[in-house]
Amino acid sequence: MAQHVALTGAHGFLGWHIRAALQEFGQEATTIPVGDGFNVAEAAAAVSGATRLIHLAGVNRGADTEVSEENTRFANQIALAIVRAENPPAVIVYANSSQATNGSVYGNAKAAAADILRVAAEEVGAEFQDALLPNLFGEHGRPFYNAVTATFSHLLAQGQTPSVNDDKELTLLHAQDAADLLTGAVDVAVSREREVNESVSGLLVRLVAMDAIYRRGEIPDVAAKFDRDLFNTYRSYAFPEQAPVQLTRHADARGSFFEIIRSHGGCGQSSFSTTEPGISRGDHFHRRKIERFTVLSGSATIALRRLFTDDVFEFQVTGDAPVAVDMPTMWSHKIANTGADLLYTSFWTNDIFNPQAPDTIEEAVHK
Incomplete structure (x- = not known):
């Protein structure tokens, strides 16, 4: 799986997980700043010769205008780098959201960004992969921002009692599984098999039980892959306070x-x-x-x-x-x-x- 990966959003939650996944194969990602730090010449040089460009950078919280404008702005910047690259990437992957079809401001912004990148890929003859990701969870997510799993885990590890404000069904995917999909280590079919459906209240019940068991120094039931991934997520908030x-x-x-x-x-x-x-x-x-x-x-x-x-x-x-x-x-x-x-x-x-x-x-x- 030797490849040269260029990556936006490298210092975010999913970017951290992708960099960790790449390291298993002895690879490092070339990072590309977007937004105010974007430089088209530097970005085009970073993209040139890449076997895979993964675009993660986006805004999923904020005022409607910020969410709409920044997501399309970042996509336009990367599209410009792609078409100006001397040797454009062979594969362009967009970390899109399953919300891209729900008609929300965020969903519309993600869909528009996908269209911008698709056009750029077609212009340079690259393969375009539009990865519609569900709710992601995983180690070191940002509480009160990335996902409810991060918020619950953080609060429990701090000895607090989380509550459910909006109980709904979630489709969950661990960030390392998303990393495998985006880097090409697994295909879409395998990634779909790793998704789990759980309610917000059911998620909290699982995490509360794990917290209680781990506070006794014991390991909860991690026979199921989802429970292992959820426990590893929780542990990232319990360390180092609960160690040794x-x-x-x-x-x-x-x-x-x-x-x-x-x-x-x-x-x-x-x-x-x-x-x-x-x-x-x-x-x-x-x-x-x-x-x-x-x-x-x-x-x-x-x-x-x-x-x-x-x-x-x-x-x-x-x-x-x-x-x-x-x-x-x-x-x-x-x-x-x-x-x-x-x-x-x-x-x-x-x-x-x-x-x-x-x-x-x-x-x-x-x-």
Whole structure:
């Protein structure tokens, strides 16, 4: 799947997920500013030679005039870059919305933007893909803006009680699945199979249950893909405030005992490692996998960094006061033996390792 991707809206919610997905294949996106920061010559150069241009940038909140004018403005800017590119992209993908047909101001603006890009694609002989995306949810969405899932997860993680103001049926798609569709990793039929219908109230019931279970340090039932994706979304708002998970150590003359994990459903895999002093393990991230580290004996530092940021969180852990640290999805992480003795560590993941699809992507915690 070697390709050169040009991307607008790279620093938004979906853009972050697309960049994370591309990294699994060792690719980076060339980012193109739009709006007031748009420069046609620079944009045309960025687009030129791209195998795929993905247009994400848009406005979905604001005054009617802003929503209408900005969405078409961004599309016109990118269309100009496309036709001026020396070597136009072979495929042009527009992250449209399923609301494009509902007659709303936002829907009409998205539909108009699609028409602008379609004309530009036809002019340069490129394939145009109009991706009508449903309600997206996923890690690190912006509360009170991107989606109700983000708002509910944020409020629950902060110990608040969300309420339902407008109960309606939603068609939901995880942002990593949308990323797979937009980058061409899966086709439309596969993407449709990953969509889930749920009411706003039903969504809240699921999240409330997950919050209650996770606050006890336990893993909820994540057997179903949607529940796993929803739990990973919730966890992105619970970290680092709810980390590490405190474990109860029972000790007597015979030795000590403590529980590492309680999982309420789904498969899982446990493993164990020894690590020599001064050595580290990890420096990778996962797109979907849930993973828990627990030091059994020795001293270690567990370090984590959210992709495309510089902030590193570190936890000093020992086997004498055992805790569990869960790795958020799309955070690079590693564990280093910082003691003088051999480090014993337990690892648990919610899936059975598949070497054909490891979901383990190299990324150093410390750049």
